Amino acid sequence: MELKIYNGEHFERSQWRYLIFLIVIGAVILGSIMMNNIFGAVIIFAFVGGYIFLLTKTNEETSLKIEKSGLKKGDTVHTRNNFKGFLLEYNTKAQVIKNIVLLHTNKIEIFTIKDGTENLEKFIEELNKHLPILESYEQSWFDKLIRRLQF
Secondary structure (H helix, E strand, C coil): CEEEEECCCCCCCCHHHHHHHHHHHHHHHHHHHHCCCHHHHHHHHHHHHHHHHHHHHHCCEEEEEECCCEEEECCEEEEHHHEEEEEEEEECCCCEEEEEEEEECCCEEEEEECCCHHHHHHHHHHHHCCCCECCCCCCCHHHHHHHHHCC
């Protein structure tokens, strides 16, 4: 059984968000160069490069596969004993399942679902045979902030 997902949590952002981001970063870089602070401009370029790299990684499409040995995401296989369980996050406006959250024993992974509803239901039914569905999970204040800002 296979489910198509994004390689992380995928946010739909408006073009205005990118335009404002570009204007602010451009102004900071221009100000740094005008004040002969080349080091500051290089640091800003590094942050922007890191942000763009993260965006490209989370926009990649991959898949989750249920296998005998465990759960396979892309080329990585996680054995079942590495998981506490999983839960589903809903988009309340559209009344659809948006994310699948995998709770490992030492980390949390959130993936936005790319697949259709019918395949998703079959995948959840099969996954529930191997891992428990949980009611909720603990998010740190930093995780909540990042998700609210949609980074």
